[in-house]
Amino acid sequence: MSDILETVYQGQPETPCLDHGFVRLVDVMPRVLPDGESSCDYAIAEAARTSYKKGTQRVRSDRDLIRYLMRHRHSTPFEMVEFKFHCKMPIFVARQWIRHRTASVNEQSARYSQMTDEFYLPELENVRTQSQINKQCSDGQLPEGLAQQILDELKEYNEQTYQAYQNYLKEGMAREQARMILPNNVYTEWYWKIDLHNLLHFLALRCDPHAQQEIRVYADAMVELITPVVPLTMEAWNTYHPLRNAITLTGLEVEALKDYLSSQDNPAPPAIDSTNKREQAEWNDKARQLGFSI
Numbered sequence: 001m002s003d004i005l006e007t008v009y010q011g012q013p014e015t016p017c018l019d020h021g022f023v024r025l026v027d028v029m030p031r032v033l034p035d036g037e038s039s040c041d042y043a044i045a046e047a048a049r050t051s052y053k054k055g056t057q058r059v060r061s062d063r064d065l066i067r068y069l070m071r072h073r074h075s076t077p078f079e080m081v082e083f084k085f086h087c088k089m090p091i092f093v094a095r096q097w098i099r100h101r102t103a104s105v106n107e108q109s110a111r112y113s114q115m116t117d118e119f120y121l122p123e124l125e126n127v128r129t130q131s132q133i134n135k136q137c138s139d140g141q142l143p144e145g146l147a148q149q150i151l152d153e154l155k156e157y158n159e160q161t162y163q164a165y166q167n168y169l170k171e172g173m174a175r176e177q178a179r180m181i182l183p184n185n186v187y188t189e190w191y192w193k194i195d196l197h198n199l200l201h202f203l204a205l206r207c208d209p210h211a212q213q214e215i216r217v218y219a220d221a222m223v224e225l226i227t228p229v230v231p232l233t234m235e236a237w238n239t240y241h242p243l244r245n246a247i248t249l250t251g252l253e254v255e256a257l258k259d260y261l262s263s264q265d266n267p268a269p270p271a272i273d274s275t276n277k278r279e280q281a282e283w284n285d286k287a288r289q290l291g292f293s294i
C-alpha cells in the first residue's frame with residue numbers, strides 16, 4: 001500500500017497564485033493506493049468495471065477504459081476520486097469561483113476574524129484594456145505610465161481603507177460590519193472539496209481563455225497539481241473535452257461541411273491518429289455524418 005500524497009506530493013509547497021494567493025492540494029480520495037497502482041486512475045476504472053459485474057477482471061486497459069468513459073460522457077466513475085484544496089484568492093475571484101455549486105466550501109469568516117491587509121494588485125504589464133470584441137473580456141495592455149498611475153492610486157486607496165477598517169474596529173464597531181469598507185481585491189481563503197467529474201467541469205470553464213485571467217491562474221495551477229494523481233484521466237480530458245483539444249460540431253456546421261465535401265471529387269476520408277478500433281469506428285460514424293463515403 002502506498003499513500004498517493006506521499007508518493008506524489010512529498011514536501012509539496014503551496015503553488016503561489018497572483019501576488020498573495022496560493023492553491024495547495026490538501027488531500028485526495030482515495031489516498032491509499034493498493035500495491036501495484038501508481039495513480040488514482042485505478043479507482044475510476046475499477047468503478048466503471050462494476051458496470052460489467054466483472055469486478056477486478058481487466059477486459060481492457062485502464063487507459064482505454066478511461067478514454068472510452070471520457071468520450072461517452074460516462075461520468076459517474078470520475079466522481080469516485082475527490083480532491084481537497086486550500087486556496088487563497090481575492091474576493092472578486094472567489095465570487096466567480098463560488099458559482100460552481102457542486103463543491104463543499106469552508107471560507108474564512110470576517111465575522112470571527114479580522115481581514116488581513118492583503119490586496120491584489122496586478123503586475124504593471126498585466127493592467128489590461130477592455131476588449132472591444134467581447135464585452136466581458138480584456139485583451140490589451142494599458143500604456144505603462146497610466147498603468148503605474150492607476151496601480152499607485154489603488155495601493156494608496158487600499159492602505160486608506162484598511163486604516164479605516166482598523167479604526168472602526170478600535171472604535172468598537174462589529175467585525176461583520178466594519179468589513180463593509182474593504183474593497184473586493186482583499187484576499188480571502190477557503191477549503192474547497194470536489195469530486196473529479198465536477199472539478200473537470202470547473203477546470204474546463206475556468207482554464208478557458210474566456211475566463212478572467214485572475215481565476216485562470218488558479219485553475220491552471222490545479223491542473224498541474226492533479227495531473228500526477230490522475231494522469232490517464234487528464235490525458236483523456238485534454239484529448240476529448242470540447243473546451244480542451246476536441247471540437248463539437250453543431251448541426252448547422254455538419255450541414256455546411258457536408259455541402260462543401262459533396263462539391264469535391266471524392267475527397268479521401270481523413271484518418272484519425274489512433275489504433276483503437278472502437279475509436280476508429282466512432283470516427284467513421286462521424287465522418288459518414290459529415291458526408292464522407294466510408
Ligand SMILES: Cc1cc2nc3c(=O)[nH]c(=O)nc-3n(C[C@H](O)[C@H](O)[C@H](O)COP(=O)(O)OP(=O)(O)OC[C@H]3O[C@@H](n4cnc5c(N)ncnc54)[C@H](O)[C@@H]3O)c2cc1C
Pocket residue numbers: 099100101102103198201205206210211212
Ligand atoms: C466565462 C464565464 C463567464 C460568466 N459570466 C457570468 C455572468 O456574466 N453572470 C453570471 O451570473 N454568471 C456568469 N458565469 C457563471 C456561469 O453562468 C455559471 O454559473 C458557472 O460557470 C457555474 O457553472 P455550472 O452551473 O455549470 O457549474 P456548477 O454549479 O459547478 O454545476 C455543475 C453542473 O451541475 C448541474 N447543476 C448544479 N446545480 C444545479 C441546479 N440547481 N439545477 C440544475 N443543475 C444543476 C449542472 O449540470 C451544472 O452544469 C460565467 C462563467 C464563465 C465561465
